[in-house]
Amino acid sequence: MSNRRDFIQTLALGSAAVTLGACQASEEKPENILDGPIAISTWNNRGANSAAMLALTTGKTVLDAVEAGARVPEGDPNDRSVGYGGRPDRDGHVTLDACIMNSEGDCGSVTFLEGIKHPVSVARLVMEKTPHVMLSGAGALQLAKANGFEEEDLLTEDSKKEWEAWKIKEEYSPVINIENHDTIGILARDNEGNLSGACTTSGAAYKMRGRVGDSPLIGAGLFVDNEVGAATATGLGEAVIRVCGTHLVVEMMRQGHSPQEACKLAVERVVQKNPDYQSLQVGFIAINKAGEYGGFCIQPGFEFIVSTKSGTELIKSKSYIT
Ligand code: ASP
Secondary structure, eight states: OOOTTSOBOOOOOGGGOOOOOOBOOBOOOSSOBOOSOEEEEETTOHHHHHHHHHHHTTTOOHHHHHHHHHHHHHTOTTOTTSSTTOOOOTTSOOOEEEEEEOTTSOEEEEEEEOSOSOHHHHHHHHHHHSSOSEEEHHHHHHHHHHTTOOOOOOOOHHHHHHHHHHHTTOOOOOOSSSTTOOOEEEEEEOTTOOEEEEEEEOOSTTOOTTOOOSTTSBTTTEEEETTTEEEEEEEOHHHHHHTTHHHHHHHHHHTTOOHHHHHHHHHHHHHHHOTTGGGOOEEEEEEETTSBEEEEESSTTOEEEEEETTEEEEEEOEESOO
16 A cells, blocks of 8 residues: 555546645545545545546446555555555464445355455355355355355565564564554445445454454444445444444534544443553544544554545544544
8 A cells, every 4th residue: 555644646537536736634524525526545545536436427336446446455455454465463464354335234254264365355145145244264165165266365574574573572562553554444424425335454453263253243443334434444443443433423413523533432441341542543534424534543644545536635543632
C-alpha cells in the first residue's frame, strides 16, 4: 500500500471522474455531507477508493463497489496487513479474515482462511451461494476451491524475512497505530443512497494460530443497516469485539447522532471498557444514507479516505487522546 502520509494525488476514475489537484490531509469539516456516490475507507487506501468509485460510476452495484475496493489491498504484496503479503501468525502462516454486507442486510464472512488471495470474494460467495453467514478455515478453503479460486502461497519473501526477525525475540506487541494496522474497511453509498461495506485483513501480526479478530465479525468489524448507515473498524480487534463496535456506531446513528458523533461515542465506549486504552488503537469510520460521514479513534494517527465523483480527500481522524 502506498505511504499513508503521502498527499492525495489525482484520482483516475476514467471518463466519469473529475480530476482534482493535490491536497493535504486535513481536519474534518464540521459538516461532512456529500452528494452522489461515495466511497470511504480506513487508512490511505486510495487505490481501493478508486476501484470502488469506478464501479459506482460505471453501472455496478454498491456491493460490487466495496468488493472491488477491498480486493485492491488484498492483491498488493506491499500491504502487510491484508491478503497477499500480509504478516503471518507466530508460526509463519498467513491467515485471513474478511466479511461483506449489502443493502438488504445479507452478509457473508470467512475466518482463518489460508491460501486464497481474495478472502472478501470468498465472503461474498458464502453470502450468495450458501445458507450460512460464516465459514472458517478448511471449510472456507474448500468452498473457495470448489468455486474456482486458486490456492497459493501468500507469504511473500519480505513478510517472511520480517517474521524470521521477529522470531528471534518472539514478543507479541501490536504496534499502536501505524505499521501493524492497515486493515481495510470500506463503505460505499450509491446514487440512490443504498449502502454496502466490506472489511478484510490478515489480522494482528504474529497472533496466535487460530486467532480471529473483529474484521470478519458482522457487528464488530463491519455493520450495514440500509435504513440508517454503515460503519467499519480498524485497530485492536479484541477491543472492538468487546463492544460490538460497528453495530454500536450504527445504533448511535439510528438514535439521531451524526456519523462523526456516533464514531466518537463508540470510541468512548471502547475506552470505558478497556482500562489499558492508552496502549491500544481503535478507529471507526461511518456513513449515513444522507451522505454524511465521519470517523474517530483513540490515538492520534488514524486516517481515512473519502472519495466522490469530484475527488478524494485524506482525513486525519479526530482522536480521544490528543
Ligand atoms: N482489526 C484487525 C484485527 O484485529 C487489525 C487491523 O485493523 O489491522 O485483526
